[in-house]
Amino acid sequence: MVSIWRRACVGCTKSKRQCTKTVPACRRCATRGIPCIYLPARQGNNRQIDAGTDLDVAAAMSSAPAGGSANLLPMISHGNADGIGSGDIDCYPLQLTQSDLVADMVSRAACGPQPSTGDNSSVVSTGLWFLAPESWVTDRGTCPDMTVVTYEPALQRFIGSVQDWLRRWVTDGGSPLHHHHLYREKMPRCVQDAHSAVALYHMTTCSNAETRARTARVIEDRVTQLLADQALDDTLRTGEGMDIFDHICRVQSLLTYQTIRLLDGDIRMRTQAEALIPTLFLWTQQLLDSTKNSLTQPARFLADIAASCPAAASSDDVVLWSAWILVESTRRTWLIATYLQETYLYMKRGWGECPGRVPNTMHSRLWEATSAYAWSKACREADTVLISTQRADKLLYEMKFEDVDEFSLLIMEIRYGTEEIERWIEDSKRRHKQPILEIL
Structure with a gap:
């Protein structure tokens, strides 16, 4: 089945901020009262891979386990895999409606423990910034020299x-x-x-x-x-x-x-x-x-x-x-x-x-x-x-x-x-x- 993949809006992309990707306007643009513009959506399959963020998305898709879902978390970290040079995690929580969140929790609890597929997209879809794996990257950068x-x-x-x-x-x-x-x-x-x-x-x-x-x-x-x-x-x-x-x-x-x-x-x-x-x-x-x-x-x-x-x-x-x-x-x-x-x-x-x-x-x-x-x-x-x-x-x-x-x-x-x-x-x-x- 063909799926539509939407990039972050122009404003969030330029400001290097997390985008909720909601329509007609993302949370950040709606809060600030500024126009929210999305580039034309591309098909999930056979899409051209751009430089920068799209390369990271492609790498995540290629490394997904067979039969599982790729981890398509927004690229919060702008550094390497070890977290060196990682960027700030600056996104708005509570991006999903409260009723949707409750329904998700109740349905998961009723079904018993869920097998881990490596797909953490629910963390981002609900806007739970404090649960995202990227927020646990340990920063081991060199400290400034001090006497x-x-x-x-x-x-x-x-x-x-x-x-x-x-x-x-x-x-x-x-x-x-x-x-x-x-x-x-x-x-x-x-x-x-x-x-x-x-x-x-x-x-x-x-x-x-x-x-x-x-x-x-x-x-x-x-x-x-x-x-x-x-x-x-x-x-x-x-x-x-x-x-x-x-x-x-x-x-x-x-x-x-x-x-x-x-x-x-x-x-x-x-x-x-x-x-x-x-x-x-x-x-x-x-x-x-x-x-x-x-x-x-x-x-x-x-x-x-x-x-x-x-x-x-x-x-x-x-x-x-x-x-x-x-x-x-x-x-x-x-x-x-x-x-x-x-x-x-x-x-x-x-x-x-x-x-x-x-x-x-x-x-x-x-x-x-x-x-x-x-x-x-x-x-x-x-x-x-x-x-x-x-x-x-x-x-x-x-x-x-x-x-x-x-x-x-x-x-x-x-x-x-x-x-x-x-x-x-x-x-x-x-x-x-x-x-x-x-x-x-």
Whole structure:
């Protein structure tokens, strides 16, 4: 059967933006009130292959398995297969009607687990930008050259910020690492122990030596219990069969203890924490792998979230918001757990490995949204959602600094240094005094 293949509209193509390809106008053009023009459609078979994007589409078609569907995801990444030089992922979510999304989730759930065909087009058709495989490309580009004098202040600020986030998790109910909604419905025992350990540790920081020693023993017992719970169950030990939430819980719990003990002056606590550095690295990688694996079937992933929370099933915005919270928590937990331990190793031995970076949601309105409606509205209105470090020039020259959330500013500061970020903030204040018109 002959199928029609439509390219992105002229405006989105020139601006290098993700196009919904809807008619009579795509979402971006309709939002901006500008003409939406499509080039003449070409037949799906016997079409001429152009240079650039069409070559990538042709390559995807030729590599598809026999009997399966080719992965015709829009070419979000503009770099090579390893993600070096990958472009920004800047597209609008919620491009499918809510009724269509619900029908898709219900039908997939009713049919049981679906075999993976390698076709992730549903991710793009629903506009679920945070589930797209391209959004998980690890950026391992070379960091800008910085001397120790310029680099260490950024690392010290990073360490202080992570410690402060643990305190805010206890006092404010959330932080740039701990989403305020993540544990609202359910807080497993391991997370409760970590949460109470933070409160106890900071409450006794200024106490006498005997009290601090008692606190250290309590934390040691909590860590021992966490590890014992994992060792008793083969499923927990290998990480297989655990869902994303389970992975996040155990990683954030161990990360809490590692943050306290690695950065404490007590030699015994620090030595015990050093022995668990490989364990946290392993759990963190299992978290990332589990999330990627779950997202190979996005409809099943969303259906499971709807089934696990009956209240969420009544609102599609709640389902999408809950899904984003899990996925974004994976990104942030991986970044902090990996960076914290690498920072410690760097300060201890004078060198450290570059772990790379997965993109995270940078716009402050999304993380700070207090309801599913506010999150959905922010997704539609925020001009930049995900952006890779390799395209940080877009962040540094197009976004207002107040639109970038605290977490992302800290990650960027580690990469570019405190002085460069301060310069960008000052330049941004001057540049955005007058509105900048987008040139199409």
